[in-house]
Amino acid sequence: MNGKQNRFAIRLMIGCGLFLMLSGCFHVVAFIMEGDSWSGPISWRKPILFGISTGVTLLSLSWVAGLVLTKKRDSFSFSLVGIFLVAEVMLITMQTWRSERSHFNIVSTLNSSVQLTTELLITMSVIVIADLTLRSFDCLNVPIDMKWAIRGGMSLLLTGCLIGFLILGIGYLELSFGKAPETFGAKGVLKFPHGIPLHAIQVLPLISWLSERFGYETQTRLLLVQTGLALVVAFTGFGLMQTFTGRSRFESWPGLYLYLGFTIVLIGSWLISTRSRLMKQKVSVSVPSSLKE
Numbered sequence: 001m002n003g004k005q006n007r008f009a010i011r012l013m014i015g016c017g018l019f020l021m022l023s024g025c026f027h028v029v030a031f032i033m034e035g036d037s038w039s040g041p042i043s044w045r046k047p048i049l050f051g052i053s054t055g056v057t058l059l060s061l062s063w064v065a066g067l068v069l070t071k072k073r074d075s076f077s078f079s080l081v082g083i084f085l086v087a088e089v090m091l092i093t094m095q096t097w098r099s100e101r102s103h104f105n106i107v108s109t110l111n112s113s114v115q116l117t118t119e120l121l122i123t124m125s126v127i128v129i130a131d132l133t134l135r136s137f138d139c140l141n142v143p144i145d146m147k148w149a150i151r152g153g154m155s156l157l158l159t160g161c162l163i164g165f166l167i168l169g170i171g172y173l174e175l176s177f178g179k180a181p182e183t184f185g186a187k188g189v190l191k192f193p194h195g196i197p198l199h200a201i202q203v204l205p206l207i208s209w210l211s212e213r214f215g216y217e218t219q220t221r222l223l224l225v226q227t228g229l230a231l232v233v234a235f236t237g238f239g240l241m242q243t244f245t246g247r248s249r250f251e252s253w254p255g256l257y258l259y260l261g262f263t264i265v266l267i268g269s270w271l272i273s274t275r276s277r278l279m280k281q282k283v284s285v286s287v288p289s290s291l292k293e
Contacts, residue, residue: 006070009078010062016082017058020089024051027093041101041182047093053198054089057157058082060201061132064150067142068135081128088121104171104181119168126161133158145221149208152229153201159236160198167194185246192249193239200232219278227271234263 024047031044038045058081065078091114095102102118105111133154140147167190171181184190207228211221241259242249 006065006074006078009075009082010065012079013058013062013065013082016086017055017062020051020055020058020086022051022055023089023093024048024053024055027051041103042096042099044096046102047089047096050089050092054085056202057198058085060153060205061129064132064136064154064201067140067150068132069138077128077131081125084121084125088118088125091118091121104175122161122164126158126165129154129161130158143208143212143218143221145211145218145225146205146208148222148225148229149204150201152225152232153204156197156200156229156232156236160194160196163194163197163240167191184243187248187251188243188246189249190243193236193243196236196239197232200229203232204228223271223274223278226274227267230267230270234267237263 027044027047031038031048034044037043061081062078065074092102095105095111095114100111103115105115133151136151136154140150142150170184171190174183175181182190204225208221208225211224216224238256238259239249241255242251245253245255247253
């Protein structure tokens with residue numbers, strides 16, 4: 001019975017994910033017809049991005065949920081995360097239709113209630129994501145490169161969620177001082193580092209899957225996934241650095257060039273050494289044993 005319940009919960013997650021993606025696509029049409037601005041706290045950008053992004057994330061979570069070892073609580077927690085994320089996105093969408101800010105909006109009882117509800121919903125959802133992340137480090141019946149993709153992607157998704165809680169707290173602090181809650185310092189965009197790692201759970205498995213389809217060997221596929229993981233981690237670090245030094249997303253300054261140089265040298269050195277080791281292993285395997293003697 002537990003297996004059947006889990007399958008139902010996973011199907012529910014898939015259904016919720018598809019629904020949110022359809023909602024996001026519907027609001028693309030609304031955005032085009034209205035011709036409103038894409039930027040700003042009240043725009044169709046919110047229901048579009050939250051719908052599509054959260055929908056894709058739910059589909060990825062349903063896939064990971066089908067790979068981890070099952071537990072009795074899974075049917076309950078998997079169902080809840082699907083329902084909670086749909087409810088969160090629908091509340092954000094509702095605020096856009098009401099021409100109200102969807103975040104940091106506590107100017108009335110209704111808006112405060114919506115804000116509190118969305119925060120509770122995402123908190124409960126992140127608990128399930130954290131549980132899935134930890135369990136992804138247990139036995140997974142997939143190749144080693146896909147294991148790295150899943151574990152790295154889930155870890156980065158969880159990191160993005162935790163950064164989200166951090167910027168939420170900072171936003172409220174800024175608001176209490178009468179400042180814009182979306183900005184840190186002079187020009188730091190708080191949501192920038194939050195968004196960078198969220199979709200590694202799609203990107204890294206896609207790298208693994210594509211490299212397998214193109215016929216690459218396991219070690220090469222693993223190297224590609226690890227490189228992708230390193231790049232996302234480096235880009236997340238870049239986002240954190242830019243934001244918490246009070247700079248805009250791609251503002252140039254000496255620290256940026258130092259960071260980029262250090263990152264290029266570090267990742268480049270690792271790639272060269274790893275590639276050399278793989279080549280030596282191939283040569284060693286290809287040499288006949290009689291010649292080795």
